[in-house]
Amino acid sequence: MNVPCSLRDGAPRRRRRAFRRVVLCGCAVAAALMTAGCAVGPDYRKPTIDIPTSFKEGVEWQRAQVDPKATLPGKWWLDYHDDTLTHLVQEALKANQSVAQAEAAYRLAQATVAANTAGLFPTISAGISGSRAGAGAGAVAANGGALNSGVHNTVTADAAASWELDLWGQIRREIESSKASAQASDAQLAGQRLSVAASVAADYFGLRRADVDIDLLEQQKRIDAGILDMVRASYAQGESSSDSVLAAQDTLELVIADLQSTQTSREQYEHAIAVLIGVPPGNFSIAPDPHYAFVAPAVPLSLPSQLLERRYDVVSAERTAASANAKIGVAQAAFFPTLTLSAQGGFQHSSLANLFSVPNRFWTLGPELAGTIFDGGARTAAMHEARATYDEAVAAYRQAVLSAFESVEDSLSSWNHLAQQERAFADIYQRNKRLFESEQAQFQFGTASRQNLLSQQLTLLLAQQNLADTQASLALSSVTLIKNLGGGWRWDEANESPADVVASSRSSR
Template structure:
């Protein structure tokens, strides 16, 4: 009997191993959905001509290129304390736990159980046996007894993954976790870019508020001069009213700018995870807006550098694996189980060969009829995959649109800033000339103040355009992926190297003949 039992166990193990080796994974194998990728960016001609470093790439700490210590400190603080990032990190940990739970299904489940009981039997007509403790009852001549029972058992159960259902579940969980990883990176990039945009908008308002206060001072002086002229009879009451209106408009604009600055300051406080009441930034009315060099990658590289594109593609991969999970439900499941242990009525004699017990046997189960539920599940999985593929392709198209929009914005803002700079320089010359004429007695103070107002307006137009260009460069960094890279071969994110040389990469050079586009390098 012992030899026969041993042979049975060995045969069952051999069958299980054979089935596992020969097991297949039903359902379609995943292939990355094809998308149309342009050879170049339509609006990136100036960048392509001026490409001085084709090996340059966006740094993962791209904000350092703006050379603003306050901005750097704020972004680093946001990466540690922002609650949206914390939520995304928790979602990623949840996805990793799901992968671990799916992987655990490949292995057998082993459990142990120990029990002990003491029970009282009903009335009996004879002496107890097998550990039965008896006692006499003088009233009716019957006996009562108490039975002891102790046992220790171990149980093992394993469902071989014959049709690849578990492996497809693991594949789907990994795809979802990779999508979550990309979403976490995207959340980090989004928070950093939003903070940088809000910060530069706040600095723009600092400059505007300073210029508006200077306009307020000048308009107040003009109003005083107009009142004096009215009293002297050289100006009408209409002139006084017009001067008052001009001053009030500047005061109103100043309030609007101050409101916007306070709101930007509140937004930055939330991004860095602190209450707005405890946060403030000192004003810088002479802030200089940087225009850093931003290397431009090939359009095909955008598919690995954009977190939303990678997340959408990994979501499609996860959905594809779900088709295999649904199709595996059509096949029977095999469960191998074994149980062994000892049972006796006394603990002292429990662990002895005569008291051992064991069971061993397979369990084959299959669904005969389910009213079409499994077929519906397959159709649902296929429809979900088709929808995810469509979303992936739409995300790719949107990514190309975002980059083209940013390139167009930066191109035209740079030309606009150049034009406003020329206007500002000419107005400086006109103001200097007007001041010289005042000193010579050939011009009035009112004429000088009017020319100063024109100069302030030219300066405001220039500063506002420079601020928008800086904010546009942040949007371009975000739309290019912000120094993040996905390696399809490793199925993981890799670190991006910082640019070795940032010398005039993004500056236009119309007379250049080269049309080279930069490529992206990353650390392995």
């Protein structure tokens, strides 16, 4: 009897449709469970902290001109109007190894987020294999039974899927934790870039200060040498004592000693800048500039509360606390059982040509519910560890905030007093300049000695050196204040992402 082809194929089609319905039903159930599943553990709330309404230190105009919208530019070093400094900072941001290390740490944190996110999805695998085996007529199987004699071929093609449902939010808490850690790493990267740029600026201004001091000390050395010659000549004529000669020699030697110390400092500043820009110190040099003019730009001051969004270390500490909070949920989810859905199907036959045929198919489908009954207290210990880690992170965050306010107050105090000191030394320099001009006029009219003129010139040089050193310190103080205020970087808490970073930071990633 001949059976129509449509009738012969009807049963397999019905079985295939039934299989698909089972798979679709399983997926629907899994999706429902995923939607209804809760994430155990505490939801994160930012730790509370006392924030002052205004900064204590700083000059009156700084406190009066506090602007809630004030922000530093991303490339704050441009405000110093020095092309050499700009070039050095840009080179350091590209070549510094500490920045490269921080960027690698940030990419690692992003990869961890991607790896944890993958846990929300099923794992699917597929493979094909073949084997050829033979047995003689008297061969015996491992269980003692007889084997079919002859040569046998086996070809298998199969696919398998496994999906562990996130019923209790363990994977979601892992993702939450890794995202917060990545955000903390992002803030640390911004902090490393700011630290490198500020270090370059500080070392550069230290080098320029040494340039000015070396020039002034060289002038003092020549004058002291001239005074020593005069005192020796006066001693030879019996007009001066040997004590006067010894005192003049000591004065000259002190200037020579100060000159050597200053030259050492300049060389070390130059070496430090070379390392910051990724160049061996032996292949790097900066031309001296004995007449360098220091610039200390006005630094815009914002509210103390905004410091929490503009300090990379505060943001990093807060994001670390958020990551630790999510880990509590991960530890708590370990107390609940896990549900895994798995499926496998494929074809098996003795010939590859006839492998993909309905009679050669096989499949399995089923869930697996598993849980830990006894672990000797390991999960409880993990829960205590997670809570202790969170408490430690919260304490570190609050300490970071206190340290941030301290550093800003210190910088404002330094700026305030250095600005007053600079005005005082500027007045002293102007008065000594007039005294030196008066001494020059008296020397020309023969009413003053050359030794008195040189002594007054020495006093003028010392006043000039004090003024230049204070101006250098004021420039350094402005760099420190910019760094302590966040250096143009700001965290957008609403979007949990940086709102304004150094220009090349994003592109370099």
